[in-house]
Amino acid sequence: MNPKILLVEDDADFGMILKQYLELSDFEVIWFQNPEDVLEIIETQFDFQIGILDVMMPNIDGFSLAKHLLKKQANFPILFLTAKNQKIDRLTGLKLGADDYISKPCDPEELVLRIQNILKRSTFTAIQxxxxxxxxxxxxxxxxxxxxxxxxxxxxxxxxxxxxxxxxxxxxxxxxxxxxxxxxxxxxxxxxxxxxxxxxxxxxxxxxxxxxxxxxxxxxxxxxxxxx
Incomplete structure (x- = not known):
């Protein structure tokens, strides 16, 4: 079974590009443009292996969404997407317990490698x-x-x-x-x-x-x- 990714990105064009590329790389991708929809679905379904969250989103930013996800599953792997290189963004994500971050626009191949590395660590931990x-x-x-x-x-x-x-x-x-x-x-x-x-x-x-x-x-x- 292909790893299942929770992708939350409000930019329609960028989100579609990421979804298509990740699916070509043998991932199953569930993409949400509205983070509020994620809050609804995780109440009844939480079968994702990793979350990829845009930091800057309306209504609920990526950091706030991550807190909700980590309440549901404390060890849930999260990778943040950020359009900025400001230290405050990255350090905030790290303090939340994020596994990685990558700046937009990102190289899709680099993103895939980072996801694979996180999932390898996750699998290694899970089997112990x-x-x-x-x-x-x-x-x-x-x-x-x-x-x-x-x-x-x-x-x-x-x-x-x-x-x-x-x-x-x-x-x-x-x-x-x-x-x-x-x-x-x-x-x-x-x-x-x-x-x-x-x-x-x-x-x-x-x-x-x-x-x-x-x-x-x-x-x-x-x-x-x-x-x-």
């Missing part, structure tokens, strides 16, 4: 059914959940992927470029800012155990210390 003890925490990679006696944190796919990568390199000094090349496949400024956002979020999740440390080494990367 292990529980990993991290200090006083328990990471459930099947549920994408970090559990602690004081509470639980639902992880996004990217958070889970980053945490597993860090665990696999415990007690090591990891260069920023190594993490970016492996998980973001890009070492540009915005990818670096994305990494910082996710590192900051993981630190907050582990705030209830002082034995867990993700230390920043200025100009180099991160030194990791997870109890074993």
């Amino acid at each position: 059914q292990t529980e990993i003890k991290i200090g006083s925490y328990l990471l459930n990679t099947e549920k994408l959940q970090l559990e602690h006696p004081k509470g639980k944190h639902k992880l996004t796919l990217k958070e889970n992927e980053l945490l597993l990568f860090l665990l696999n390199h415990n007690h090591q000094l990891l260069k920023r470029e190594v993490i970016l090349e492996n998980l973001w496949e890009n070492t540009d400024y915005f990818s670096g800012r994305s990494l910082d956002v996710f590192i900051s979020r993981l630190r907050k999740y582990f705030a209830d155990d002082d034995s867990i440390k993700i230390m920043s080494i200025r100009g180099v990367g991160f030194e990791l210390d997870f109890p074993e």
Whole structure:
């Protein structure tokens, strides 16, 4: 079965072009021009593998729509389309838990590659059914959940992927470029800012155990210390 994409793009011409190209690339595409229609359908149907959302839309912008989608499925992969290169757009999306972003007008081939990479990570996470003890925490990679006696944190796919990568390199000094090349496949400024956002979020999740440390080494990367 072909992966099913939720495409939300209010520009009729651009939306049609994307839909046709993605269908030629063996995706099933459900396209909405009006984000309010999406809110109606997800109440009874949520069988998409990934969402591609335009940021600038009338009535409901892409960020607001993403919040609704993530309430329905906390680990739902989202890729934002933005016509602007402003940092505020990209950082807002990353803080929401977005997996990627791409600026319009975008290269359709690049878009397909990014979608494929996100879906690969999603599939990899979905097939794992292990529980990993991290200090006083328990990471459930099947549920994408970090559990602690004081509470639980639902992880996004990217958070889970980053945490597993860090665990696999415990007690090591990891260069920023190594993490970016492996998980973001890009070492540009915005990818670096994305990494910082996710590192900051993981630190907050582990705030209830002082034995867990993700230390920043200025100009180099991160030194990791997870109890074993």
